[in-house]
Amino acid sequence: MAYDIKWIDLIIGSTLIFIPVALILYAKLKLLKDLILSMLRMTIQLLFVGFYLKYIIDYDNIYINIFWILLIVIVGSISISKRSEVELKFTLVPVITGFSFSFVIVTFFTSYFYFSGMEYFTAQYLIPISGMLIGNSISSSIVAIRSLTKDLIAKKELINYYEIFSFSRIKSTKESMNLALLDSFKPMLANIANIGLIWLPGTMTGQIISGTNPMTAIKYQIVIVIGYFACCFIATFISLNLFRTKAFDNFGILKIKM
Amino acid sequence: MISTNVKNIVFDDISLAFDSPIFISLSTEFKANSFNILVGQSGSGKSSILKLILGLLTPQSGNIFISDVNLNADSINLLRNSMSWIPNSDLKFPNLLISTFLTNLAIDFNLFEKNLLKFRLNTEILSKNFSEISSGEKQRFFISVADYFDRDYLVCDEISSSLDAENKDIVIEFLKNSNKTIICATHDNDLISIADNIYRIENKGIIYGL
Numbered sequence: 113m114a115y116d117i118k119w120i121d122l123i124i125g126s127t128l129i130f131i132p133v134a135l136i137l138y139a140k141l142k143l144l145k146d147l148i149l150s151m152l153r154m155t156i157q158l159l160f161v162g163f164y165l166k167y168i169i170d171y172d173n174i175y176i177n178i179f180w181i182l183l184i185v186i187v188g189s190i191s192i193s194k195r196s197e198v199e200l201k202f203t204l205v206p207v208i209t210g211f212s213f214s215f216v217i218v219t220f221f222t223s224y225f226y227f228s229g230m231e232y233f234t235a236q237y238l239i240p241i242s243g244m245l246i247g248n249s250i251s252s253s254i255v256a257i258r259s260l261t262k263d264l265i266a267k268k269e270l271i272n273y274y275e276i277f278s279f280s281r282i283k284s285t286k287e288s289m290n291l292a293l294l295d296s297f298k299p300m301l302a303n304i305a306n307i308g309l310i311w312l313p314g315t316m317t318g319q320i321i322s323g324t325n326p327m328t329a330i331k332y333q334i335v336i337v338i339g340y341f342a343c344c345f346i347a348t349f350i351s352l353n354l355f356r357t358k359a360f361d362n363f364g365i366l367k368i369k370m
Numbered sequence: 371m372i373s374t375n376v377k378n379i380v381f382d383d384i385s386l387a388f389d390s391p392i393f394i395s396l397s398t399e400f401k402a403n404s405f406n407i408l409v410g411q412s413g414s415g416k417s418s419i420l421k422l423i424l425g426l427l428t429p430q431s432g433n434i435f436i437s438d439v440n441l442n443a444d445s446i447n448l449l450r451n452s453m454s455w456i457p458n459s460d461l462k463f464p465n466l467l468i469s470t471f472l473t474n475l476a477i478d479f480n481l482f483e484k485n486l487l488k489f490r491l492n493t494e495i496l497s498k499n500f501s502e503i504s505s506g507e508k509q510r511f512f513i514s515v516a517d518y519f520d521r522d523y524l525v526c527d528e529i530s531s532s533l534d535a536e537n538k539d540i541v542i543e544f545l546k547n548s549n550k551t552i553i554c555a556t557h558d559n560d561l562i563s564i565a566d567n568i569y570r571i572e573n574k575g576i577i578y579g580l
Contacts, residue, residue, distance in 0.1 A: 266464055267463075267464065269457070269461050269462060269463070270463045270464075270466065272424075272426050273455065273457065273461075273463075274474065274475070275450070276424055276426075276450050276453060276454075276455045277450075277454075277455075277475050277515075277519065278447070278450065278451065279474050279475055279476075283474065284474065361428070361443075362443030362446075363425045363426070363428060363443060363446050364425075364446070365425075365426055365427075365428075
């Protein structure tokens with residue numbers, strides 16, 4: 113078991129944040145409000161989730177577990193839709209559909225192959241791994257939707273012209289779709305390529321601190337990285353295709369705005 | 371040859387608004403097989419009329435009939451097959467090779483060469499990007515594409531604004547001899563002087579004649 117940090121030590125140690133606060137004040141940066149809000153939100157959310165996770169891991173009911181995962185998928189999708197700066201009516205259904213499909217596929221692989229020797233659908237495994245998969249996928253999906261929207265808006269006149277001369281919309285928007293996927297997944301792959309070289313990711317670090325054999329921790333990390341890449345790519349691919357369908361009206365005219 | 375199947379374009383009680391009204395209960399008819407010119411101040415709604423015909427804008431109320439067919443989501447693809455659009459030269463096609471553009475439109479390069487030559491362009495243009503050609507070349511290029519497709523309705527927006535006198539004469543000859551139903555928004559007096567019908571946009575409506 114990892115050494116448990118005492119609450120009082122956690123509070124005293126967190127005064128470390130006052131150094132950046134002092135530097136922000138010194139530089140007169142307009143960052144203080146964001147910093148306080150972010151830190152407060154992070155602390156409250158983690159405390160809440162900590163208590164909640166302790167309860168559901170102890171209780172371990174399959175229905176509660178599934179409900180929790182549905183909640184993660186829906187909250188994640190709303191977060192993607194809102195932060196992509198495109199109206200929710202265009203993004204929400206495509207993103208929820210994409211993530212639901214993708215999540216089922218990735219969870220099937222994870223439970224059937226990686227964890228074939230044990231019961232994967234327990235709260236202890238299912239919930240943290242699902243959280244990692246969705247959580248890591250959010251920023252890439254946001255980048256993809258924003259990139260596609262921007263490019264479609266920039267090419268609106270061209271797409272209109274093609275519509276009049278009967279060039280298929282799937283083909284006329286293909287370049288924008290590919291660009292969105294590249295914008296989103298190139299940085300993710302560059303990050304993946306640096307794992308182990310520049311940084312040790314969270315899952316592995318956490319497990320090593322908890323006293324897990326480093327080789328076991330590495331295997332878990334590989335499961336997580338392949339899982340979140342696949343989850344994100346499948347989800348984004350499906351979401352973008354559905355989003356493109358919703359982005360045009362019955363006359364083939366782009367109706368999304370940013 | 372004049373097509374007998376092609377009939378008037380009818381606007382029936384069209385209202386269109388963006389932030390403020392552009393047209394209120396506009397009803398008019400653009401005559402088939404003739405050269406119809408739209409005039410009016412900048413921002414009066416000339417381009418909006420063209421976009422309504424092309425189905426690029428949808429009116430808040432009213433109907434548009436093209437050769438007796440009601441323009442709606444079900445008929446739009448069929449109707450667009452009878453239209454060519456010559457956009458104005460401000461149109462931005464970012465980072466696009468002209469040859470890619472033509473390939474996307476399924477244009478046969480060999481056949482298209484004669485359309486280019488007709489408007490004093492040559493095949494060198496194919497290897498260029500849209501950002502590398504002048505406004506005048508762009509205008510003549512879009513006209514040559516419309517000429518290649520040879521469709522019944524020709525919808526043109528400021529077709530001659532960037533042309534020099536010699537090129538404008540070629541375009542005027544093309545319009546005069548095309549025997550198509552042309553709807554053309556313009557400020558150009560040379561085009562206005564050869565038009566069969568002139569429509570003046572004023573006070574959110576249309577008045578026939580200058």
